Amino acid sequence: MTQTPRARTIDVQTxxxxxxxxxxxxxxxxxxxxxxxxxxxxxxxxxxxxxxLIGEWGVSKPALAPVLSAALFGLAAGALSxxxxxxxxxxxxxxxxxxxxxxxxxxxxxxxxxxxxxxxLRFVTGVGxxxxxxxxxxxMSEFCPDQRRATLTNTMFCGFPLGxxxxxxxxxxxxxxxxxxxxxxxxxVTPLVLTLLLLLLLPESVRYLVAKxxxxxxIRAVLARISASAADAGSFVMSETKQVAPGKSGxxxxxxxxxxxxxxxxxxxxxMGLVIFYALINWMPILFKDAGLAPRTATLISALFPxxxxxxxxxxxxxxxxxxxxxxxxxxxxxxVAVYTMGQTAGSVGALVLVVLIAGTLMxxxxxxxxxxxxxxxxxxxxxxxxxxxxxxxxxxGIAGSFLVAELSRRHMSLSGIFTVLAVPxxxxxxxxxxxxxxxxxKGSAGASSRGEALGH
Numbered sequence: 334m335t336q337t338p339r340a341r342t343i344d345v346q347t348x349x350x351x352x353x354x355x356x357x358x359x360x361x362x363x364x365x366x367x368x369x370x371x372x373x374x375x376x377x378x379x380x381x382x383x384x385x386l387i388g389e390w391g392v393s394k395p396a397l398a399p400v401l402s403a404a405l406f407g408l409a410a411g412a413l414s415x416x417x418x419x420x421x422x423x424x425x426x427x428x429x430x431x432x433x434x435x436x437x438x439x440x441x442x443x444x445x446x447x448x449x450x451x452x453x454l455r456f457v458t459g460v461g462x463x464x465x466x467x468x469x470x471x472x473m474s475e476f477c478p479d480q481r482r483a484t485l486t487n488t489m490f491c492g493f494p495l496g497x498x499x500x501x502x503x504x505x506x507x508x509x510x511x512x513x514x515x516x517x518x519x520x521x522v523t524p525l526v527l528t529l530l531l532l533l534l535l536p537e538s539v540r541y542l543v544a545k546x547x548x549x550x551x552i553r554a555v556l557a558r559i560s561a562s563a564a565d566a567g568s569f570v571m572s573e574t575k576q577v578a579p580g581k582s583g584x585x586x587x588x589x590x591x592x593x594x595x596x597x598x599x600x601x602x603x604x605m606g607l608v609i610f611y612a613l614i615n616w617m618p619i620l621f622k623d624a625g626l627a628p629r630t631a632t633l634i635s636a637l638f639p640x641x642x643x644x645x646x647x648x649x650x651x652x653x654x655x656x657x658x659x660x661x662x663x664x665x666x667x668x669x670v671a672v673y674t675m676g677q678t679a680g681s682v683g684a685l686v687l688v689v690l691i692a693g694t695l696m697x698x699x700x701x702x703x704x705x706x707x708x709x710x711x712x713x714x715x716x717x718x719x720x721x722x723x724x725x726x727x728x729x730x731g732i733a734g735s736f737l738v739a740e741l742s743r744r745h746m747s748l749s750g751i752f753t754v755l756a757v758p759x760x761x762x763x764x765x766x767x768x769x770x771x772x773x774x775x776k777g778s779a780g781a782s783s784r785g786e787a788l789g790h
Contacts, residue, residue: 343566345539348556350478354485357536357558358476362485364535365469366492367527368432372462373496375439375520376404379455380615381504381635382513384628389513392448398739401615402732403452407459408466409728415464416721417584423545424472424717425537427464433528435461440521443514463728466493467704467721474708475538475716480653486705487649494697497614501636505629540713543571571713586715587722596719598769599707603727605758605765606665606700609672612734612755613638617689620738620748621679630682637690644698649705657706658770662763664699669759671695676752696759710773730758 383397411431419427435458442454470486477485500516507515537547539555549568556563587596617638621631651660671692678684704720711719734755741751 341566342568342570343556343563345543345552345556345569345571346479348563349476349539349559350480352560352562354478354481355559360534361476361536362473362489364527364531365473366489368428368465368469369490369492370496370499371432371435371520371524371527372466373493373498374500375435375458375462375496376408376493377497377500377614378504378516378520379404381501381618381632382508382516383615384618384622384632385508385513386448386451390448395739395743396448398736400448400452400455402735403455404459404462405611405728405731405735407456407461408463408731409459409725411460411463411465412467412721412725412728413463416467416718416725419468419471419717419721420715423537423541424468424475425531425535428468428472428535429528429531431461431464431468432524432531433461435459435465436521436524436528438521439517439524443517443521463725464721467724468717470704470708470724471717471720472535472538474705475540475713482709483652483657483702483705484646484649486708487645487652487702490701490704491645493701494693498636498638501632505632505636509629540571543569544713584715584718584722586711587719592711592715592719594772595710595769596722598765598772599703599710599719599723600726601765602661602665602762602769603700603703603723604730604733605762606696606703607727607730608734608737608758609668609696609755610700610734611731612738613672615735616738616742620742620751621685623748626682634682634686634689637686638693638697644694645701648698648702652702652705656770656775657702657709658766658775661699661702661706662766662770664695664702665759665763665766668692668696668699669756669763672759673753673756676749679748699762 379401383401386392386397386400415427415431438454438457438461442451442458445451445454470490473489474482474486500520503519504513504516507519536555536558537551539552542552542555549566552569553563553566556566556569586592614635617635618628618631621634622628626634648660648664651657671688675685675688675692678688703723707720707723708716737754738751741754746754
């Protein structure tokens with residue numbers, strides 16, 4: 334018997350799995366990639382302009398700790414608040430508002446006249462950045478086919494270290510010509526342009542629309558942009574691998590018995606990874622300069638560290654085929670070895686360049702893979718909150734890393750001693766992921782096929 338028009342029921346994830354990755358999905362990927370790149374650029378910018386602040390405002394290195402960590406407090410506040418809001422009100426709305434906030438605040442920070450003023454504006458910038466990052470990861474992951482989710486999400490998240498590296502190279506070029514304020518001007522204007530593109534081109538997550546029971550016409554319109562075959566659907570359902578109580582809030586999912594241990598271990602791993610990342614990205618130019626390198630050379634070598642994050646694409650490919658917890662744990666263990674080695678090779682520029690690039694590849698590859706791991710761990714009902722809280726709690730690791738190096742410098746610890754201390758968090762992150770695997774055994778990939786209870790209307 335022939336079906337009546339628009340009578341067919343579509344499982345949205347099965348639909349996404351069974352169709353090629355469309356130009357529409359690549360547009361979503363591109364927009365989210367730029368958001369993450371801007372996050373990396375803006376977050377790292379303050380570390381690259383720090384030597385200029387010392388020279389222009391005559392402040393000491395320890396006095397820079399508040400301004401270096403102000404954005405990180407904002408990042409934590411933005412992430413922790415935006416996740417539950419995105420699970421309630423939608424991913425797109427939060428993304429547009431957050432990109433607008435960090436663009437305006439970064440632009441304003443270029444006109445700062447004191448360290449205190451810059452600190453406040455860096456905090457506001459961080460709130461916007463902190464809200465944008467997890468929602469970009471969540472939205473992208475919810476438009477990915479299961480078999481490619483980790484690869485695509487990791488590739489998108491490579492925008493963060495690439496943006497940070499771009500900030501270093503641009504800072505080395507722009508600051509001598511136009512001063513440190515030019516870097517912040519660029520970091521402010523670009524998000525404002527992006528806000529307009531998001532309003533025009535970015536859709537709401539189709540999985541979110543089904544989970545929230547939004548009108549069939551709206552869901553159909555989004556899926557039809559992936560494939561015209563969705564045009565005859567009369568209803569939509571969504572399957573979840575892991576079951577949660579209907580109506581449970583995002584935070585309720587994250588803290589539920591089924592997810593609590595895994596959530597804590599993800600937080601710990603991300604926290605420790607950011608201890609390493611921000612300690613190095615904020616302080617490497619200064620530490621290498623104090624070790625005898627020319628300021629420009631110190632900045633350029635430091636910029637190689639985040640550049641290595643492109644290795645996350647390879648990790649994503651592995652995570653789509655093997656166990657993500659174990660793969661990332663190995664990455665963090667090797668990071669610990671590489672960071673320790675950095676402190677032993679500072680006397681040779683050639684060796685330092687190689688070791689910084691290797692350490693950056695390992696560290697950023699492992700760190701950039703965690704959002705994809707988290708996105709695959711949580712169900713749609715709590716995915717934005719789960720990813721956002723991992724990123725938000727983890728930001729306190731960045732704060733700790735910034736203050737840790739400031740304190741070690743105040744105590745006049747040697748360069749090799751500082752890097753030895755910074756190797757320890759890598760081992761802790763590796764252990765945390767092994768505990769997560771033990772508590773929540775995963776035999777398949779991070780992007781395992783979603784089959785289970787269907788949600789829909």
